Amino acid sequence: MEPAKLLPFSPFTAPNFSSDLGSLVAAWHAEHGGGVFAHPVEPALVVTRHALLSKLSRHPNLQAQSNDDRATGPSADGALARVFSHHPLFHNQPQHKTAHRAALAIASGLGPAVLKDMAEQICGRQLNQLGDKPIIDLVHDYAVPVAALMWAQMVGVGDEYAADLGKWANAIRIPLWFQSADEQLGQADEGAANIEALIAEKSASLRAATDTNVVQLADQSLQSPGSEPLDSTGSEIVASMTFDAIDGSAGMLANMFSHLLQEEGAWDRLREDPNLADAAWMETARLSPPILGLFRSPTEDTEVDGHVFPAGTNVLMFNAAANRDPLAFAEPDRFDLDRKGPVLATFGYGPRACVGRALARTVGVVALRAFLGRYSAAELLVDEVDWGPCGLVRAVQNLPVRVTAV
Numbered sequence: 001m002e003p004a005k006l007l008p009f010s011p012f013t014a015p016n017f018s019s020d021l022g023s024l025v026a027a028w029h030a031e032h033g034g035g036v037f038a039h040p041v042e043p044a045l046v047v048t049r050h051a052l053l054s055k056l057s058r059h060p061n062l063q064a065q066s067n068d069d070r071a072t073g074p075s076a077d078g079a080l081a082r083v084f085s086h087h088p089l090f091h092n093q094p095q096h097k098t099a100h101r102a103a104l105a106i107a108s109g110l111g112p113a114v115l116k117d118m119a120e121q122i123c124g125r126q127l128n129q130l131g132d133k134p135i136i137d138l139v140h141d142y143a144v145p146v147a148a149l150m151w152a153q154m155v156g157v158g159d160e161y162a163a164d165l166g167k168w169a170n171a172i173r174i175p176l177w178f179q180s181a182d183e184q185l186g187q188a189d190e191g192a193a194n195i196e197a198l199i200a201e202k203s204a205s206l207r208a209a210t211d212t213n214v215v216q217l218a219d220q221s222l223q224s225p226g227s228e229p230l231d232s233t234g235s236e237i238v239a240s241m242t243f244d245a246i247d248g249s250a251g252m253l254a255n256m257f258s259h260l261l262q263e264e265g266a267w268d269r270l271r272e273d274p275n276l277a278d279a280a281w282m283e284t285a286r287l288s289p290p291i292l293g294l295f296r297s298p299t300e301d302t303e304v305d306g307h308v309f310p311a312g313t314n315v316l317m318f319n320a321a322a323n324r325d326p327l328a329f330a331e332p333d334r335f336d337l338d339r340k341g342p343v344l345a346t347f348g349y350g351p352r353a354c355v356g357r358a359l360a361r362t363v364g365v366v367a368l369r370a371f372l373g374r375y376s377a378a379e380l381l382v383d384e385v386d387w388g389p390c391g392l393v394r395a396v397q398n399l400p401v402r403v404t405a406v
């Protein structure tokens with residue numbers, strides 16, 4: 001067994017953590033070949049190697065993050081903790097399987113054709129609203145509204161609530177920053193409380209609605225044969241997923257535009273062949289996922305490839321580092337639209353993998369293709385993008401661009 005060592009530097013507190021993730025990760029891989037190190041700030045282990053992470057992620061002992069460590073400050077017993085108590089991430093087996101299945105019904109139960117059609121209409125409408133403005137912000141004028149409208153329509157609360165949902169979901173990222181003040185954590189609680197109240201208020205009419213909606217699908221899934229009794233209703237699971245759905249999809253879209261506008265030749269290739277939109281989304285998911293990794297914890301002492309993970313220890317599955325592992329991906333820091341390679345670590349693996357990846361991919365690809373159909377050129381108006389505060393969420397904050405209509 002190789003004991004986890006401390007790295008000779010503290011990458012998590014480096015001021016350039018978000019802006020220079022690639023160099024920091026390359027240094028971890030070079031300094032600590034085994035791919036497990038002790039978290040320099042929290043009592044946890046960090047896993048960075050692709051092969052190890054993909055095995056560990058699927059391991060049946062690796063269940064939810066340990067309870068004690070989920071939230072600190074005002075959010076520990078506030079609305080955020082309450083809302084997240086319904087999220088599949090925080091269930092162990094056997095309840096996890098039931099929660100995961102209900103979450104999958106929410107994210108993809110309407111079917112790929114309906115979701116694609118919904119995304120196309122939302123993107124078209126959003127682009128129409130931008131009219132012939134010569135300068136737009138791709139994050140605030142496009143990525144966030146598209147993701148928020150998509151979720152508002154899917155869950156059936158109505159377009160008029162999309163902007164609020166987007167704002168509230170955005171506040172929930174605060175506990176994922178490496179440093180956050182109690183006052184800021186209070187904003188996350190407030191966001192969670194608002195989401196909880198809105199979805200609860202609408203859920204009675206959603207259940208009674210004649211059109212199928214995701215709250216009904218989740219309720220049906222919770223009552224289906226083989227389900228474990230769960231202390232969650234369909235609408236509570238919907239509320240718990242609002243952050244992932246909006247910030248996940250919007251963050252991917254923002255990060256993808258950021259790559260395409262900065263990587264030489266990428267925009268022109270996409271203009272020539274819009275079918276590359278899917279490759280652009282996947283390569284962004286590898287290099288710049290908006291969620292860098294999440295914690296899990298073994299229910300008993302677990303050994304994988306000679307590394308021991310003691311029961312109850314929190315383990316940060318650093319998916320974004322595994323995606324830049326040179327043992328898995330050649331020239332890992334290069335944005336390569338022709339890349340073929342192993343399955344990305346971005347969404348985890350196995351029975352606990354992300355249920356929203358197909359949805360986020362649909363929204364991302366549709367939104368990029370719609371944008372390419374409307375604008376022939378987009379010129380980034382800042383020299384460096386702002387990644388926001390350092391943390392496990394990493395999404396470009398603003399992308400002002402000068403656009404030229406087709």
Ligand code: HEM
Nearest residue numbers: 088089100103107244245248289291348352354355356360
């Ligand atoms: C595109 C950006 C996204 C990224 C990078 C991402 C990443 C992740 C990761 C790393 C996990 C944990 C996997 C594990 O524990 O092994 C996860 C779980 C989850 N994600 Fe996502 N996600 C994204 C989008 C979404 C969306 C759009 C939704 C919902 C509509 C969603 C819903 C969930 C749920 C419910 C889980 C918990 C699954 C479970 O524990 O059974 N995610 N996601």
